[in-house]
Amino acid sequence: MPYCKVQKADIYYEEIGEGTPIIMIHGYSPDHRLMKGCMEPVFDKRHGWRRIYIDLPGMGKTRNYDEIACSDDMLDAVQDFIQTVIPDQTYAIAG
Numbered sequence: 001m002p003y004c005k006v007q008k009a010d011i012y013y014e015e016i017g018e019g020t021p022i023i024m025i026h027g028y029s030p031d032h033r034l035m036k037g038c039m040e041p042v043f044d045k046r047h048g049w050r051r052i053y054i055d056l057p058g059m060g061k062t063r064n065y066d067e068i069a070c071s072d073d074m075l076d077a078v079q080d081f082i083q084t085v086i087p088d089q090t091y092a093i094a095g
Contacts, residue, residue, distance in 0.1 A: 006080035008068050011054055012061035013085070016040070019048035021086045025078070025095035026053075031060025039094065054081060 003010045014032060024035040032053035043049055057065035057077050068074055082091065 003063075004081050004084050006077050006084060008073060008080075009057040009065040009077045010063045011057065011077065011081045012063070013052055013054045013081070016051045016053075017043065017047070017049050019050050021050045021052055021089055021091040023078075023082060023091060023093045024051060024053045025093060026056065026059070027095070029059060031055045033060075035094070052085065054078070 002014065003012055012032070014036065016036075024032070024039055026032060026034045032055050036051075036053045039051065039053075043051060055062040057068045057074060065077070068077060
């Protein structure tokens, strides 16, 4: 299982495809499977996208997130994840 260690969490994620990165962020309480289930059919015939599905801290398989206490901490964790997994790249976000 792929995890990305950031300052305040170990973020679980799954990647599919190659090309321009697109970070898939689910809403409150589900996990990466929600976005994966609705977005993969969209990309079935669209090539050139590296889809990165994450589990936000406190949800899914992400672990070691005890230091996240507010939405600013959550944003910091997501930003750290992006800079670690796709540093200095142009990317899109879907949520």
